[in-house]
Amino acid sequence: MHGLFDIHCHIIPGVDDGSKSLEESIKMLEMEYKDGIRNIILTPHFRYDMFEASEETVQKQYARLVAAASERWADLKLYLGCELHTSMDMVECLRQGKRRTMAGSRYVLTEFSGGDGKTYVKERIQKLKFSGYYPIIAHVERYPSVRDDLDLIEELRNMGACIQVNADTISGKDGFGMKRFAKKLMKEDLLDFVGSDGHGAKSRTPDMGKAYAVVVKVMGQSYADHIFIENPSKIIS
């Protein structure tokens, strides 16, 4: 694969709390491209009572974005995914094709709530795994019950979950404590993916370049490429 990946972002215009217009989306893609990103899995939220854009709307807006991006960048690849907030019926909905996986793969970017406890997290991961999906836990740093327990993170990985952290956590933009947590994850070899979780062109911007530089500095080039290229390539293939 050519270039780096961003596997978690809200760049499709008008489908969630991310980009509000095609113009804003293009600005965000410019930021990604400048940072060396050449492959992006676009992951609009799906969460009951909050983000429930219809499949038709998401597909239409995705197609608009792909058309506009292809005019500007011949070597920027866009794929469609979803950040799926957990619910008791999530597996059933995935099976029925009512929810999207990551780029048509068996990987599911799985979001929890900040207050979710260890038991619920384990149950959801187990259910996905038993049903033949590969859960990617979205921004693991956001859930205190998981973040504060590295043994649990290891257990979840042994169960078959992948771990994603946000670029701003790694770069230090979200504070020193978060940066220290990300470093610990990397040193313990518990990290699988980094995503920008970019939501806009002015605030919560996609900022993968800084995170990539930090990972190269802390862990070396081959580890960084493993996280930013090799692991995400597996989703696509």
Ligand SMILES: [Fe+2]
């Ligand atoms: Fe997100």
